[in-house]
Each structure stands twice: as C-alpha cells, then as structure tokens.
Amino acid sequence: MENRLDYALNDLGLFDEVIWKYGWIVYENALDPQFVEDIKQSLQPAYEYRRKIQLNNGIAESMDGTLHHLVEKELFSLKFLEQKYGDPQIRHFLNGQYILNSLGAVINLKNSQAYVQNVHRDIRTFTGSFKLMIQMMVILDDFTLENGATYFLSGSHQQDEKPEADYFYAHADRALAKKGSIILFDANLWHAAGKNNTDEPRRALTMAFTKPFMKQQMxxxxxxxxxxxxxxxxxxxxVIGYNSRVPADFEEYYQPVHKRMYQRGQE
Known part of the structure; x- marks a missing residue:
C-alpha cells in the first residue's frame, strides 16, 4: 500500500489522492527527535494526574493508558501547535479555517484494556464527502506488530456501516511507523489500537481538528x-478556538466586530 510518504508535506495533490483512496497517510521524520523525547517525558506525570480523576469518578476500567486534553500552559502542547504540523493538509481537507477539537495521548501498555482498542471511528455521524473533522496521530515510539500498531481499514472512510470485527481484523492494514512520524486520517475511517505484547510502552499523541463551528471536546x-x-x-x-467562542452574556454579545467572540471567517 503506497500511503507512506517522506518529505512530501507540501504536495496536496498527492495528499488528496492517498486520503481519497486509503483514508490515511504517513509523513515520516516530521518531528525533531529531541522534541519527541521531551513530549514522552511529560506524559507520565500528566497521566498520573488524570488517572486519579478517572479512578475517583469510577471510569478507570476502560480508560487505562489514556490521557485527554493536554492543552496546558506548562506542557508541550502550545509549542507543538505553534509548529503548525500538517497545516496545509488540514486546511485543504477542511476547506478553510480550523480549530483543535481535542488533544490527548495514549500510553499503550501490555495487558491494557483501553477503549481505543475497540473498532471505532472518531466522528459519530458519517459525513461522507462533507468533511468536518480530520485526525492526527503523532508517533512517539516505533509502531510495530508486536507493540500494538494501530489497525486502519483502508478505504472504510467511504462507507457508513461499521464493519464486523472478523472482517475488520482480516482486512485492516497496520500503521507500522517510526517515532517522529505523523499520521493524518479521515475521521470517518474505521480503526482500532492494537494490543501491546511487549514490556515497553507504545505512546502516541492523538488529535482532532474540525471546522470552527463544531464544539470542542473541552x-x-x-x-x-x-x-x-x-x-x-x-x-x-x-487553532485553540479563541476566534470561535460563544458569548455567555449580553456584555460579551454586544461588542464591535473586532472584539466579538465569534470572529468572521470561521465558516
């Protein structure tokens, strides 16, 4: 399957061709190796903080190894977003301005039972050719067959119905990618995290970008x-969403154009 590209970040024609046919595309050597290591080092304390809340609220069982909403002042996220990785592709795919819908991570460990291992797509309503959301996965450890490389059912972004599990696992491709790679994929694509059979963690960032009028997860x-x-x-x-906020009172609503919470050009 020819959906693995290197140094092709500005080739939107190739992006269109690959995304239309397969629903996902790999860009290798996208992140500086030191930045990858910095991100990995920050994940464990961020996970421990979130894990306590998951446990306290009784939802820990299926959340193992998952970190949600890493958009914090002290973390790597603002530095990452400043780099505008994949900006030409995201803007092209969504046909204009976009915002961050969510930014999280997965630490896939041996014997994990996290919900991301279920066959799923990341947008609940099938949107067909009308694109509302695109996903980004940032590979922080080499993805291998042994450590749970993600399954992608190539081409399934063009169909509404969820595939049967037997069919999915018999026909899905595996995202075998080196750390520092970025994977972009259509939010309609059916996929699932693999099971990690090694003693080492398999880590990745997971992001969703949408048209600005969609609500953010946070x-x-x-x-x-x-x-x-x-x-x-x-x-x-x-990209963080400051130009597409919703006013909460009359003072916020009645403002001159340049101060409005929902700015022009957010279609």
Missing amino acids: DYPRFLGYAFGESLTEDLKQ
Whole structure:
C-alpha cells in the first residue's frame, strides 16, 4: 500500500489522492527527535494526574493508558501547535479555517484494556464527502506488530456501516511507523489500537481538528483563560478556538466586530 510518504508535506495533490483512496497517510521524520523525547517525558506525570480523576469518578476500567486534553500552559502542547504540523493538509481537507477539537495521548501498555482498542471511528455521524473533522496521530515510539500498531481499514472512510470485527481484523492494514512520524486520517475511517505484547510502552499523541463551528471536546479558551489568549500569536488563537467562542452574556454579545467572540471567517 503506497500511503507512506517522506518529505512530501507540501504536495496536496498527492495528499488528496492517498486520503481519497486509503483514508490515511504517513509523513515520516516530521518531528525533531529531541522534541519527541521531551513530549514522552511529560506524559507520565500528566497521566498520573488524570488517572486519579478517572479512578475517583469510577471510569478507570476502560480508560487505562489514556490521557485527554493536554492543552496546558506548562506542557508541550502550545509549542507543538505553534509548529503548525500538517497545516496545509488540514486546511485543504477542511476547506478553510480550523480549530483543535481535542488533544490527548495514549500510553499503550501490555495487558491494557483501553477503549481505543475497540473498532471505532472518531466522528459519530458519517459525513461522507462533507468533511468536518480530520485526525492526527503523532508517533512517539516505533509502531510495530508486536507493540500494538494501530489497525486502519483502508478505504472504510467511504462507507457508513461499521464493519464486523472478523472482517475488520482480516482486512485492516497496520500503521507500522517510526517515532517522529505523523499520521493524518479521515475521521470517518474505521480503526482500532492494537494490543501491546511487549514490556515497553507504545505512546502516541492523538488529535482532532474540525471546522470552527463544531464544539470542542473541552472549552480550551475558557480552560486556559481569556486573558491568557491575549498573549498568544494569531495562529494559536485561531487553532485553540479563541476566534470561535460563544458569548455567555449580553456584555460579551454586544461588542464591535473586532472584539466579538465569534470572529468572521470561521465558516
């Protein structure tokens, strides 16, 4: 399957061809190796903090190794988003401006039973040719058959019905990718994390980008603070969602155009 590319980040024609046919594409050597290591080092304490909340709220069983909403001032996420990885492809796929819907990670460990191992797609409603969401996976450890490389049922982004599990695992491809790679895939694509049969963790970042009018999984501007947004670059304000907020009262609603919470150009 010819969906593995290197140094082709600006070839949107090739991106169109591969995404249309397979639903996913690999860009190798996308991240600096030291940045990959920095991200990996930050995941364990972030996971421990989230794990306590999962346990306290009684939802830990299926959340093993999953970290949600890593958009925090002290973490790597703002530095990552500043780099605009995949920006031409995301903007092209969504036909305009976009925002971050979610940014999380998976630490796939031996004997994990996390929900990401279920066959699923990342958008609940099949949207066909109308694209609302694109996924990004950042490979932090080499993905191998032994450590649970993700299954992708190539071409399944063009069909609505969920495939039977037997068919899925008999026909799905495996995302065998080196650390530092980025995988972009259509949110309609059926996929599943593999099982890790090694003693080492298999880590990856998982992100979703959407058209700006879609609700974020977490209100990142409110979480980070509206005042904090004033210190960000225009690009970061856009992708984190500061230009597509919803006013909560009349003071926020009745504002001149340049101060409105939902800015122009967010279609």
